[in-house]
Amino acid sequence: MRDLGVGFQYLLKGQRWVARHGRQYGFGLVPGLITLVLYLAALVALAVWGEDFVGWATPFADDWSSPWIDLFRDFLTVVLFALGLLLAVLTFTAVTLLIGQPFYESLSERVDRDVSPDGTAPESGLPLWRELWISARDSLRVLARALVWAVLLFALGFVPVVGQTVVPVLGFFVTGFFLTEELAAVALQRRDVDLRARLALFRSRKTLIWGFGTPLGLAFLVPFVAVFLMPGAVAGATLLARELLGEEISEGAGAADADAADGAVAAGRDAAGASRASGRPGAVDR
Numbered sequence: 001m002r003d004l005g006v007g008f009q010y011l012l013k014g015q016r017w018v019a020r021h022g023r024q025y026g027f028g029l030v031p032g033l034i035t036l037v038l039y040l041a042a043l044v045a046l047a048v049w050g051e052d053f054v055g056w057a058t059p060f061a062d063d064w065s066s067p068w069i070d071l072f073r074d075f076l077t078v079v080l081f082a083l084g085l086l087l088a089v090l091t092f093t094a095v096t097l098l099i100g101q102p103f104y105e106s107l108s109e110r111v112d113r114d115v116s117p118d119g120t121a122p123e124s125g126l127p128l129w130r131e132l133w134i135s136a137r138d139s140l141r142v143l144a145r146a147l148v149w150a151v152l153l154f155a156l157g158f159v160p161v162v163g164q165t166v167v168p169v170l171g172f173f174v175t176g177f178f179l180t181e182e183l184a185a186v187a188l189q190r191r192d193v194d195l196r197a198r199l200a201l202f203r204s205r206k207t208l209i210w211g212f213g214t215p216l217g218l219a220f221l222v223p224f225v226a227v228f229l230m231p232g233a234v235a236g237a238t239l240l241a242r243e244l245l246g247e248e249i250s251e252g253a254g255a256a257d258a259d260a261a262d263g264a265v266a267a268g269r270d271a272a273g274a275s276r277a278s279g280r281p282g283a284v285d286r
Contacts, residue, residue: 007211014236028231031100094139111238124190138195146178176213183237
């Protein structure tokens with residue numbers, strides 16, 4: 001049970017990391033905002049034209065008497081929208097990660113360098129198109145597994161008592177598991193850990209994965225929250241990946257020091273430029 005708390009701590013550490021690195025946080029928001037706009041457009045279209053689609057798909061009910069035809073098609077319309085919403089929740093992370101692959105790769109590498117004792121980060125050495133292909137392929141394979149679980153849990157939902165108590169809880173744990181896999185894949189793919197090895201690694205520390213992914217999945221159910229938590233979730237999943245692989249996690253501020261050094265260099269250049277412009281030789285004032 002200790003791993004549950006450790007997983008949750010990594011989730012919080014990821015959010016704290018991006019809070020301390022504002023530029024990286026803003027950089028990581030872009031893919032989530034793009035995905036949110038696309039999904040909102042799709043859900044609005046489903047809400048507007050869903051009833052027409054159900055009517056077109058059920059011509060056999062045209063001769064039914066009222067109110068049965070209306071009840072039947074209204075029920076199917078609600079189910080269609082609910083399935084669309086469920087699919088949006090299940091695929092939001094995967095689509096956001098696919099759209100934001102370069103963004104999140106950069107963010108994950110920055111986290112690795114910041115917490116690595118030697119200030120380095122693993123690199124895959126693959127071209128971008130190859131990384132995108134692997135990410136898309138693995139996301140589809142994970143989605144297929146998640147959909148199998150979704151169908152199974154949906155069927156179990158009709159079991160009296162169990163379907164209204166145990167099944168929803170199981171659903172959150174399943175969602176948390178696959179959500180964490182998608183997020184940690186950014187760091188693990190750079191380490192050449194393929195999907196099968198990742199899943200085996202996750203199963204060996206399930207409570208750690210649930211501690212990270214289950215509360216995050218619950219938070220993602222709140223509208224728009226996923227967009228703002230995604231950068232910190234990727235940062236936290238990078239720390240989690242290091243934990244799973246037994247890599248040391250330093251509390252040093254390597255990246256912060258690097259930012260400070262960059263700022264100092266930039267200030268020095270500006271001051272030197274001003275000195276030359278004014279005709280005074282030499283460097284920065286001491």
